[in-house]
Amino acid sequence: MTTSWNRIPRVAHAAEVTLNRRGQPLPGASHPLLAYGLGRSYGDVCLNPGGSLLHTRDLDRFIAFDPDTGRITAEAGLTLDDLLRFAVPRGWFVPVVPGTRFVTLGGAVANDVHGKNHHHAGSFGEHVRAMTLRRSAGECLEVTPDDTPDWFAATVGGLGLTGLIETVTLQLVPVRTPWMRAWSQRFDSLDEFWELDARAEREWPYTVAWIDCLNPGPRGEVGRGIYSGARHATTAPARSQYREPRRAIPLDPPVSLVNRVTLRLFNQLYYRQSVHPTARAVHHLPWLFPLDAIRHWNRIYGYKGFYQYQCVLPPHAQKDGMQALLDAVAASGQGSFLAVLKRFGDRAGPGMLSFPRPGATLALDFPERGNETEHLFRRLDHIVQEAGGALYPAKDARMSPDLFRSGFPRWEEFASFVDPEFSSGFWRRVTK
Ligand SMILES: Cc1cc2nc3c(=O)[nH]c(=O)nc-3n(C[C@H](O)[C@H](O)[C@H](O)COP(=O)(O)OP(=O)(O)OC[C@H]3O[C@@H](n4cnc5c(N)ncnc54)[C@H](O)[C@@H]3O)c2cc1C
DSSP: OOOOTTOOSOOOOSEEEEOOSTTOOOOOOSSOEEEESSOOSSSSTTOOTTSEEEEOTTOOOEEEEETTTTEEEEETTOBHHHHHHHHGGGTEEOSOOOSOSOOBHHHHHHTTOOOTTHHHHOOGGGGEEEEEEEOTTSOEEEEOTTTSHHHHHHHTTOTTOSOEEEEEEEEOEEOSSSEEEEEEEEESSHHHHHHHHHHHHHHOSEEEEEEOSSSBOTTSOBOOEEEEEEEEOSSOOSSOOOOOOOEEOOSOOSSOSOOHHHHHHHHHHHHHSOOOSSOEEEEHHHHHOGGGGEETGGGGGOTTOEEEEEEEEOHHHHHHHHHHHHHHHHHHTOOOSOEEEEEEOSOOOSSTTOOOOSEEEEEEEEEOOTHHHHHHHHHHHHHHHHTTOEEOGGGOSOOOHHHHHHHOTTHHHHHTTSOTTBOOHHHHHHTO
């Protein structure tokens, strides 16, 4: 059964079709269609219960590369992993990468993904120069930000609903080495986080913070954590060999290994890890993609799976709102193993449904515990909606139509670009 990364929901598809060449006719649409990349979304944005999934992983050829300008065209099933392996030795880097490199170009466009450098580089779609989009009626549209701005704004962040993206042309950014200069520092409260962030974001293109959402800081509030900043290094360190460790969770444990005891222990240990307030050389792989070092890490949550809850709050509400969210999580006793706080830059994404926008984003992972989890999420939803924020569709399996509509006010305009034969579990859920 094909699922997404968090394994919720588990649904059956009527058909699963592998695409392996450009221009291949799409299957006849007795069921709704939807492209599927590597399923690194959480939830049902890449699932199509009762419909047909179009697997794009074999659509993964490089088409053109200009080594002088760093402009590259490739099929949409190419992974960022493959792209980085090609580009980095040639002095180029993917301008925006999410926290895993095991995503496809098509998936990165369709969710308009963001990275730790949003305040510096914006979202993925800002670096897309062209796409080809196959529609179910058979036509193939050339989509560019200048010539077809409406189609561009609908397809970037368009959750795979405007058709099948066959190719993507992306502007890479120059780098001198695969290495980065990175530092990290502990903070005791969210107030300290905001101060650190205000200073760091001017100088450091990549910034992110991990939050301990179980244990309070010295002033009694939840919000202590570790802040990190980085930039691409101009020189490699003297001994610059790097080999990524290959660890894997070999099988599904019968129950989630993430529970109150292991979480509290993990958060204590993680908070106590050694920090490096002075910048030092680190390879880009562990800094940008720490979770990729453990293959199948999603298995630690067991067969029942887990949820990620990722929201963005607008600038006027971000400070109080983030504290309220963390307080609600702490009060529920359901701490998160992964709590990531990042301030977005002052720019909205180029897509009608882009998630990145001015404000701050918090991402939390929770094991599935039925009503207890849903009860907490309703509380968090209320805080997000009151603050005028939004949930990230790429990380969602349960938001209500009302919350989607308030967070994505251009959804009706977007709906007119949806291919009549394309749909997803997410789309049917939030528009019913
Ligand atoms: C460990 C981890 C860390 C992550 N960190 C971040 C992060 O920092 N920032 C962030 O923004 N996201 C993050 N994500 C989410 C991930 O980047 C996105 O969900 C991404 O879109 C997944 O890409 P995929 O290729 O697996 O696509 P899928 O999950 O398979 O699909 C995603 C969407 O893209 C559509 N799609 C895929 N291919 C095509 C195509 N060829 N044509 C049309 N539509 C298509 C699908 O229909 C679906 O709507 C993270 C995920 C994981 C597992």
